[in-house]
Amino acid sequence: MGLGIDAYSQSYTGAVGSSYANTQAAANGTKSGKASSESGATVELSDEGKKALESSKETGDKVVKTESAASKIAAKTNKMTDSQRSSLVAKMQADQEARQNQLMNMVQQLFNKQANSYGQSTDMWQFLASGKFTVDAATKSQAQADIAEDGYYGVKKTSERMFEFAMALSGGDVDKMKELQSAVEKGYKQAEKTWGGKLPDISKQTLDATNQLFEDYYKEQESASQKVNPIED
Incomplete structure (x- = not known):
């Protein structure tokens, strides 16, 4: 199932405290x-x-301010210069490519005897989606770790990775962020085509989580704008 998420990501590359008891x-x-x-x-x-x-x-x-995942990522990327954001994008692309290559190598090694079954690497996703293969315990364990809640292909990390990528590309500009959010949706649909059908539930959960990060960011930006330019009655 983590592979479905990889296809997806590749396609897109209260305050706590109390008031005083007295005056x-x-x-x-x-x-x-x-x-x-x-x-x-x-x-x-x-x-x-x-x-x-x-x-x-x-x-x-000791009032503790809670922050959403979107605001944390936004705060980090907004402090970057254009050059730093470009470097971040390049790094994320390189990391994604490296992991994809690692995945491809692993698949090729595991399915060496079944190479004729899935033919060219471009057919790998359809082969995996078919379920007509077996894997050893170590591979199964690694796959489970990858799609675990805190795994590389887990909902949280994958959605945050895509949102951070959008922040780095847009510089936090809301209009550009909305364009990139649309690109996420397109990437998801393209991933379904690559997969050869409906993606696993974890992929849909990741799409929903990614969209939520975007929506949280828009709300925070709107709220900040209203504080700077309050609407007069």
């Missing part, structure tokens, strides 16, 4: 544990109150 004046209370109320009266905090106050201050100071 800001109480949060910045004196060392003696006293705080001024709105009426101006001095209030003596109990030991439990002091502990709650300190705990709320520490929690408030």
Whole structure:
């Protein structure tokens, strides 16, 4: 099944925290544990109150901002110069080609005795899709590792790899990103033709995950734009 994803990729090459338990004046209370109320009266905090106050201050100071996978990738690529993005694209293409060659070599070695069954390498995908072959335990284990959740051909890494490739090519420009998202869809359809039929479910899941990264990015860009240029009533 991981091979279906490879055909696909080749075709395309809340904030956590809490509010203070008391008012800001109480949060910045004196060392003696006293705080001024709105009426101006001095209030003596109990030991439990002091502990709650300190705990709320520490929690408030350690607010953790959650980021989507799309924003993390965007943040990384947006810091790059045009030259660095070009280098990233070249590196990703080279890595993809190297893995494809590695895959081809592995297939040729494993199916050496069955070479006549699948003929030229261009027919490899149809041969694999037919299911008319056997593999040894080591190959099966490697295939399972490749398509595991954290594997190279797993949904997460494959979708993020394609999204990062789009970010590097577009420089984060939304219009260009939408064009590349369309290219992902076309790549998926082309992969189905190469495969000789419907791709495995993991490939569809990867397409959905990739589209979600694009959509998350668009929403984040729109939100950022509204903060800079708020819409007036």
